[in-house]
Amino acid sequence: MAKIAFILLCHKDPDAIIKQAQSLTAVGDYISIHFDARAKAVDFARIRKALDANPNVTFAKKRIKCGWGEWSLVQATLLATEAAVEAFPRATHFYMLSGDCMAIKSAQYAHEFLDRREVDYIESFDYFASDWIKTGWKEERLIYRHWFNERTQKRRFYAAFALQKQLGLTRAIPDDLQLQIGSQWWCLRRRTVEWILDFCRDRPDVMRFFRTTWIPDETFFQTLVRHLVPENEIDSRTLTFLMFSDYGMPVTFYNDHYDLLLSQDFLFARKISPEATELKRRLGVLYSSEGTRFQISNEGRSLYKFLTSKGRIGRRFASRFWETESSLGRERELLIVVCKKWHVAKRLLERIRQVTNVPAIEYLFNEESTALPDLGGIQSTLGKRHRHRRALMRMLFDYYETDRLIVCMDPANLDLLEDFCGDRSVTRLLEVECQFSDDYLIGHAMRVGLAGDRTPRETLARLLPTIRHDMTHESDRIRDAGFQNHARMREIDPPETNARLIADFLTIPQDRAMEIAMTDYLFAD
Structure with a gap:
């Protein structure tokens, strides 16, 4: 031994x-x-x-x-x-x-x-x-x-x-x-x-x-x-x-x-x-x-x-100064547009800005280049934005001096949706459901590195069903989460139906919501 x-x-x-x-x-x-x-x-x-x-x-x-x-x-x-x-x-x-x-x-x-x-x-x-x-x-x-x-x-x-x-x-x-x-x-x-x-x-x-x-x-x-x-x-x-x-x-x-x-x-x-x-x-x-x-x-x-x-409250590890309050605030309202086709969501946000004047920010958790004000460095990288998501959002509310803020998120960001929907503030989701053509899915595969210019058509044909299923799965996960105040606006529905959803989402009159729903080329690729 x-x-x-x-x-x-x-x-x-x-x-x-x-x-x-x-x-x-x-x-x-x-x-x-x-x-x-x-x-x-x-x-x-x-x-x-x-x-x-x-x-x-x-x-x-x-x-x-x-x-x-x-x-x-x-x-x-x-x-x-x-x-x-x-x-x-x-x-x-x-x-x-x-x-x-x-x-x-x-x-x-x-x-x-x-x-x-x-x-x-x-x-x-x-x-x-x-x-x-x-x-x-x-x-x-x-x-x-x-x-x-x-x-x-x-x-x-x-x-x-x-x-x-x-x-x-x-x-x-x-x-x-x-x-x-x-x-x-x-x-x-x-x-x-x-x-x-x-x-x-x-x-x-x-x-x-x-x-x-x-x-x-x-x-x-x-x-x-x-x-x-x-x-x-x-x-x-x-x-x-x-x-x-x-x-x-x-x-x-x-x-x-x-x-x-x-x-x-x-x-x-x-x-x-x-x-x-x-x-x-x-x-x-x-x-x-x-x-x-x-x-x-x-x-x-x-x-x-x-x-x-995470920090131990009142014990050994102190929280950073911007994390002393973890909630966005009961009196605030966060409106989230969820859409896989980013260009569709951006068109929708631009039209909402014109009709309502509510501050709206595009895919701040997905695109490094999203235009954001200087918030002391917390906005400088995607990593920091994700780590300090609630602090970042509070700072944006304060910067725009508003109690209502609209942001865009990708359906893959379920963790962000769960976090914000679990906050004491009022959170509303408007999921924009788009149709995905084969050409769009091929373009998506190339953008994310799943395919290239020389990928054979036979390989793409086998890949497309998987990509389509993956996008459907992301939407299913959001529905399965059972979020309150969750509405689904669909490309295949008439403008009148979508206008009612937009009116509820933004709490605006029906006629102004119709202006947004009737936006030209809203769903065009």
Whole structure:
């Protein structure tokens, strides 16, 4: 059975470290600790006093001062790993942890999980081909030398970079290495760790290169594992559950996250809040439990995305200023013309403008080029319009200083129709049902990329029934939704019938509605 030697890098909260070490070693696992040399000596002395008698605990033979983005983090990891390899010959796996990580599964589950596959678990993606780095420097991390800490010596850091760039002092990446990047939280087999330590002794050129790269803890082990281990023995994932906010900051877990953490397909999680004492207690008990069954749903990241995008009312995530009121307003009336033939709806809207003077906007959720006033950027892209649909509509009501507004929508926009029809405002739908000739459907297929100029007639003949059925299906979905105030104006009906529908839709007299219904070439293609 697997026996894990945990490689713990920490720099604060000695009492929490002591409890963490006691919990992890209570079931027979091991731990090797590197406590940052920047931390208080009295704190390290307390840790040594509490754990020195524990045979399953060892310490790095040398403590160094660590800094974010520096080689020192890799150096500290290597020192703790060397100590673990020497002290624990029965350890089969070496698992990288920080002081704010905790197990979210039992030791029994973790050991069985590691026994299932003979692989190393480490995120490792091609440095240059992948999009793991979302923003900021990429090649600059490697081809320039970085001697200073970006956070504590910012002026020196950027001055040294600017000077090298000005003088063209770049360097080459070691020829035999394909640089990789990924999370620094890995779990490696003993054989792999021994290979890495041997490599470090045999390749001083590689060590010199990584010592002056920026953020090497995201590239050093990731690159070496890919260099030393066959690809089929690497699972490019981390076993530590972590999430980042939109601002690149790690998400912190609290007491009420216990059930969520247990349901994730990971063995550990970070970052656990120092104040989450109850969560830490429950997770500590969990690690030594036996026979515990875990229901894996793995919805953590999607839940976080949902909560941060929707906002928690009155709690952690505040809404944007334009979303403080989610309704269009009870006193307002939104009139929606729904039509698949956009040119027909646009003709209808133009005639309505002339007869009623009600502000009317064409396919604002379908066409980027729709003419809209400047609303502070919320109208600038279709993506923003869809995300902030109600806010956009409220702003349009305010801009035109009106309580009535007409817009056009495509029948495919059922989600928009459901959203607006569910609002507290009055929403009316006028669905314009058109006839679709074969020539129109062929043109539609070409516009949306289903066919081209050279598509054989036989292929088009097989395609047309499907396209026609798809358009019928969109109309059926709208009817099945059961919207209130929904009327259907049909091309095949006489103008008198359509005029009655228009009069009800716009709440205007019958004679003015007849002017609209009698519009020349309204349904012409």
